Amino acid sequence: xxxxxxxxxxxxxxxxxxxxxxEVSFKVEEGExxxxxxxxxxxxxxxxxxxxTLVKPTSGRxxxxxxxxxxxxxxxxxxxxxxxxxLAVDDNLTGRDNLFIQAGFYHLPRKEIEARCEELxxxxxxxxxxxxxxxxxxxxxxxxxxxxxxxxxxPKVLFLDEPTLGLDIQTRRQIWQYINYLREEVGMTIFLTxxxxxEADALCxxxxxxxxxxxxxxxxxxxxxxxxxxxxxxxxxAGAGREKMAAAVRAINSLPVVDSVKPRNDExxxxxxxxDAAIPEIFRVIQPLEVWISSVTLKRPSLDDVxxxxxxxxxxxxxxxxxxxxxxxxxxxxxxx
Amino acid sequence: MSGWTWISDIYYVCWREMKRYWxxxxxxIMSIIQPLVxxxxxxxxxxxxxxNPFAARMLGVDNYIVFMxxxxxxxxxxxxxxxxxxxLVWDRRIGYLNKMLSAPIWRGAIPxxxxxxxxxxxxxxVLIIALTAMVLGVRFASGIWGLLLMLLITTLFCFAMAGxxxxxxxxxxxxxxxxxxxxxxxxxxxxxxxxxxPVAAMPAWLKAIAIWNPLSYAVTPMRALATEGWVWExxxxxxxxxxxxxxxxxxxxxxxxxxxxx
Numbered sequence: 001x002x003x004x005x006x007x008x009x010x011x012x013x014x015x016x017x018x019x020x021x022x023e024v025s026f027k028v029e030e031g032e033x034x035x036x037x038x039x040x041x042x043x044x045x046x047x048x049x050x051x052x053t054l055v056k057p058t059s060g061r062x063x064x065x066x067x068x069x070x071x072x073x074x075x076x077x078x079x080x081x082x083x084x085x086x087l088a089v090d091d092n093l094t095g096r097d098n099l100f101i102q103a104g105f106y107h108l109p110r111k112e113i114e115a116r117c118e119e120l121x122x123x124x125x126x127x128x129x130x131x132x133x134x135x136x137x138x139x140x141x142x143x144x145x146x147x148x149x150x151x152x153x154x155p156k157v158l159f160l161d162e163p164t165l166g167l168d169i170q171t172r173r174q175i176w177q178y179i180n181y182l183r184e185e186v187g188m189t190i191f192l193t194x195x196x197x198x199e200a201d202a203l204c205x206x207x208x209x210x211x212x213x214x215x216x217x218x219x220x221x222x223x224x225x226x227x228x229x230x231x232x233x234x235x236x237x238a239g240a241g242r243e244k245m246a247a248a249v250r251a252i253n254s255l256p257v258v259d260s261v262k263p264r265n266d267e268x269x270x271x272x273x274x275x276d277a278a279i280p281e282i283f284r285v286i287q288p289l290e291v292w293i294s295s296v297t298l299k300r301p302s303l304d305d306v307x308x309x310x311x312x313x314x315x316x317x318x319x320x321x322x323x324x325x326x327x328x329x330x331x332x333x334x335x336x337x
Numbered sequence: 338m339s340g341w342t343w344i345s346d347i348y349y350v351c352w353r354e355m356k357r358y359w360x361x362x363x364x365x366i367m368s369i370i371q372p373l374v375x376x377x378x379x380x381x382x383x384x385x386x387x388x389n390p391f392a393a394r395m396l397g398v399d400n401y402i403v404f405m406x407x408x409x410x411x412x413x414x415x416x417x418x419x420x421x422x423x424x425l426v427w428d429r430r431i432g433y434l435n436k437m438l439s440a441p442i443w444r445g446a447i448p449x450x451x452x453x454x455x456x457x458x459x460x461x462x463v464l465i466i467a468l469t470a471m472v473l474g475v476r477f478a479s480g481i482w483g484l485l486l487m488l489l490i491t492t493l494f495c496f497a498m499a500g501x502x503x504x505x506x507x508x509x510x511x512x513x514x515x516x517x518x519x520x521x522x523x524x525x526x527x528x529x530x531x532x533x534x535p536v537a538a539m540p541a542w543l544k545a546i547a548i549w550n551p552l553s554y555a556v557t558p559m560r561a562l563a564t565e566g567w568v569w570e571x572x573x574x575x576x577x578x579x580x581x582x583x584x585x586x587x588x589x590x591x592x593x594x595x596x597x598x599x
Contacts, residue, residue: 052439077441086432092357104349105440107342133360149436 001264004157004189005034005051010060012046012213020046022213023060028191035204036193037303039311047084048161052082067157078106081150085162087142095145096127097141099152106153120148120305124178140171147178156172156272158182160192164199167250172199179203183233201237207303209310210277210308224306230259231298232273233282234304238268238294251285258282269308275299343443351457352435354424358458368458372413372466379533380405380473396535397564407487407559408469408532409553413466414491415527416458418498419519420590421455422506426515432599448503448590455499456492463491477568487559490576493583494555500586504593532556554578 005024005028012021021043028034036044049055051062053073062069065079066289083321108116121127124144134142143163150158163179164172180203182188193202200207203219208218235252237245249268252262257278259271270276275298286293299305358364380402388546396404426449428434435446467477467484470539502519509515527533529543530552536544547553561568 049435054435054438075442077439080439082436082439084435088432088436090353090357090433093353097353097356098377101349101353101434102440103350104345105437105442107345107441173511236593 001332004030004032004065005191006061006063007051008061010047010050010062010243011058012043012050012055012263013058020213021050021322023059024210024213024215026208026215026218028189030189031183031187032205033179033190033192033203035207036191036210037197037200037202038193038210039195042210042311043211045161046213047210048082048159048191048193052080052159053077070217078153079156081158082126083146083150083158083160083163083237085165086119087146088280089138089142089145089149090330092133094131094133095121095137096130098145099149102149103152105125108153116152118286120151123151124148130184140167143171143175143221144178147175151182155188157191159191160190162193162195164194164196176202184272197307200302209307211311217306221303221306225303227269227302228306228309228337230271230273231278231300234295234297234299235265235270235280235282235293236294236295238266244289244291248286248289249289251289252282255281255285343446346442346446347450347453348366350442350446351454353486353541354451354454355457357424358454368462369465370416371416372409372462373469374475375409375412376406376466376469379409392538397406400475402470402473403475403564404535405476405533407556407563408461410466410487410491410559411494411530411555412527412532413462414495415498415523415552417459417462418455418495419497421451421504422502422504422510422515424451425503425506426509426512429510429598437580437587439447439599444595445587445591448500448594449492449587451503452496452499452586456496459495460488460492461557463488474564479562483562483567486572487536487562490555490559490579492596497551497583497586500590503590504586507593507597526550526552531560551578551582554582565566 003028007024007026009197010024011019011020013019024043024047026034027299034045038044046055050057051069053069053076054058056070056138062074062260064145065098067075067079070194089100090102091096093101096117099120100113103116118127121130126144128139129137129141134145134232137145146164150160160179166176167175179190179192183190192199192203204221205225206218206220209216209224216228219227237248245268247261249261249263252268252270255278257272257274259273261271262269270278279296279298283293383401400546421569425434427436434447438444467487477487479486499503501522502515505518506515509518529546531547531552532552536547539547550572554575555578556575561571568598
């Protein structure tokens, strides 16, 4: 199978000196759903914008369908469909008009435009409302219209930037169905970004976990899960001092059943081979240290754990610009319809 | 950009703007009322001026509305044109701009398409002014062909002003900033031109500014067409300047667009 997307040491440093993406390399095979997973500000959107020719890379190389994104941008644009996270549909036009313009932008022959629009309106189940203004659409309908616009010229690769951001559960499932349909019935290659773990788990053949512009891991979701080992025991300490906690962590770490221990604030994440048997063992070594435990939970690994394992922190207080804040507010308002 | 697809790209960008325009009824109603108010109110308010023989000599006509009509036409196209960049700020904010840029269209089609749409919208308003003026008793000295030439001048002028607006719009991120700059530009541009007052009535320093004001270049040939007829030595220079101004703004807006966005 041929690689549809090839990225080699791609780096983007913005004018302000912020490096959003650092020497990222990966390949996406034909017919694959490839997911980019990471917290806000990790470099997901910047990577997509470089691949869709919207932002010029600072260094490195990337190609889509065999065309270089810097040297042959127009060929690249013809091969890709781009659905941004912003719900970029024109509210003041009807759904059909939105598609008509989009088809025009891709230079489809006039005769074909009408048939193609009709076909996609049916596929996305929008044909009944096609002649209504988009401002009367719900958030989910707008997203479907946006995806339909990205599919008009039958692209080789579809880029979906946060396809279900802000949508309700039912609508998310529906969007997933469409994405699965495109893979199975059309054989389209799909590159998506998300920060929802369940989304990556449900859709992606392979995922890359990206944090602060660096890819931490690339693999199939199942393999990533097995990579962080067995079960996870999460222990929360109650009112323990720093030294006592450190002693407890050392004691847990010395157990043969324990693979790794990661302390975080007043809790620690322990990766073990068999959780059921490990918990009594852990209690046995902690007991003499007089460290009180407020709760213990046992989890089989999910993609969330994989994600946290590679990206570390749970809560981010990133600095955002005023424009970012404004933009996300606009997105949320539009999604809610 | 291969072959003639760039024309089709401009067409679709322009088509979108026109379709949006027709969809916004309040906008259309206001664009009809606004010139009416200016012409009827201003024209009547100032008509006493021509009773003064000295003032009438400076205006060059015995009816202020005749003097005023070409000025109002340019003023309306100025007001319409300077807002040509607003849709770009909006497109950028909702992500539509990126959607257009990820399509294989000629980059310049975005500013030029928007400028064309803004100019087309002004034709409609100028025609309303012409009709109202005729109802108020104005007869254009150069006849129907003169009116068509006036229409060409206002359209080119509006196209160019939309280019200025877009060139500024690519550098700002918010509507507020754009509106502030537009307001800062529009009023001085208006009142330092010969659109409402004759240059002859201005103090020397204002006269110097008015002569160089691009607005005056557009007004002079129009006023000649409206009040004097086919006075070529007054028409040609203004026509050439407005045409070159429009052409220049195609290049400037494209350059600004490439530099700040694409």
